[in-house]
Amino acid sequence: MSKFMSEAMKEAEKALKENEVPIGAVIVLDGKIISRGHNKREFLQNAIKHAEIIAIEKACKKLGSWRLENAEIYVTLEPCPMCAGAIANARIKKVIYATEDTSCPDNLCEAIFNSNRLNHKVLFEKEECEDAKVILQQFFKAKRKQP
Amino acid sequence: MSKFMSEAMKEAEKALKENEVPIGAVIVLDGKIISRGHNKREFLQNAIKHAEIIAIEKACKKLGSWRLENAEIYVTLEPCPMCAGAIANARIKKVIYATEDTSCPDNLCEAIFNSNRLNHKVLFEKEECEDAKVILQQFFKAKRKQP
Numbered sequence: 001m002s003k004f005m006s007e008a009m010k011e012a013e014k015a016l017k018e019n020e021v022p023i024g025a026v027i028v029l030d031g032k033i034i035s036r037g038h039n040k041r042e043f044l045q046n047a048i049k050h051a052e053i054i055a056i057e058k059a060c061k062k063l064g065s066w067r068l069e070n071a072e073i074y075v076t077l078e079p080c081p082m083c084a085g086a087i088a089n090a091r092i093k094k095v096i097y098a099t100e101d102t103s104c105p106d107n108l109c110e111a112i113f114n115s116n117r118l119n120h121k122v123l124f125e126k127e128e129c130e131d132a133k134v135i136l137q138q139f140f141k142a143k144r145k146q147p
Numbered sequence: 148m149s150k151f152m153s154e155a156m157k158e159a160e161k162a163l164k165e166n167e168v169p170i171g172a173v174i175v176l177d178g179k180i181i182s183r184g185h186n187k188r189e190f191l192q193n194a195i196k197h198a199e200i201i202a203i204e205k206a207c208k209k210l211g212s213w214r215l216e217n218a219e220i221y222v223t224l225e226p227c228p229m230c231a232g233a234i235a236n237a238r239i240k241k242v243i244y245a246t247e248d249t250s251c252p253d254n255l256c257e258a259i260f261n262s263n264r265l266n267h268k269v270l271f272e273k274e275e276c277e278d279a280k281v282i283l284q285q286f287f288k289a290k291r292k293q294p
Contacts, residue, residue, distance in 0.1 A: 082232025090194035
């Protein structure tokens with residue numbers, strides 16, 4: 001596993017400890033992590049606060065710009081349409097994801113990244129990481145067992 | 148124009164005064180406006196802060212829940228993929244938009260609303276409002292004239 005995906009996994013593990021769907025992300029610019037995020041939807045009771053959104057907002061704040069050109073985002077799960085749209089809106093160069101979102105079978109994510117609407121296409125690459133899949137499976141298995 | 152779209156237009160006018168792309172939104176529950184938002188991307192230098200996102204975050208805070216079931220969102224422009232995804236993630240029941248996003252010709256918005264990934268489909272309806280189109284055209288015309 002690349003060191004950046006390993007850092008995204010650490011974020012997913014933080015989400016798991018907080019009883020959130022375990023997804024994590026880090027944003028990398030010039031070979032350095034500039035922001036991190038993990039899912040906080042339940043804790044914050046906020047539909048927007050996915051790992052990628054939190055990482056993007058932190059990166060914008062750090063750089064003082066809504067444009068994150070040349071940045072890459074490592075994320076443990078294929079982004080949902082909201083997060084894919086946010087990644088494109090922030091002009092992020094590339095997404096590296098560890099496992100597919102099996103609930104999203106209609107290639108929406110790639111359609112958003114390849115859309116011409118912003119004159120910006122996002123590169124999209126898989127770095128297979130079994131741990132990212134296993135942590136999600138364990139989370140949902142445990143949830144189903146709850147009364 | 149419906150009273151709720153008129154309130155969304157007031158939000159778009161606020162954005163215009165702040166030199167932002169003039170887009171506004173209001174969220175309605177049980178016949179009452181529970182939150183409002185206008186685009187603040189430039190002021191906040193934050194790629195996420197579109198009108199719809201701001202309105203959704205405020206509504207979640209107000210209700211103490213990430214689920215905005217039965218809520219409707221009135222928005223002056225067809226949502227971008229990020230905002231369409233956020234609307235679906237928040238389980239909003241219906242979107243009423245005033246004008247099409249001509250930069251988004253590939254029906255991404257409807258694909259996101261009709262996706263099965265959340266077992267939730269968002270209703271999507273146009274309430275034609277010429278003012279919403281005109282304010283955007285004026286904004287971009289003025290921008291192009293700037294040196």
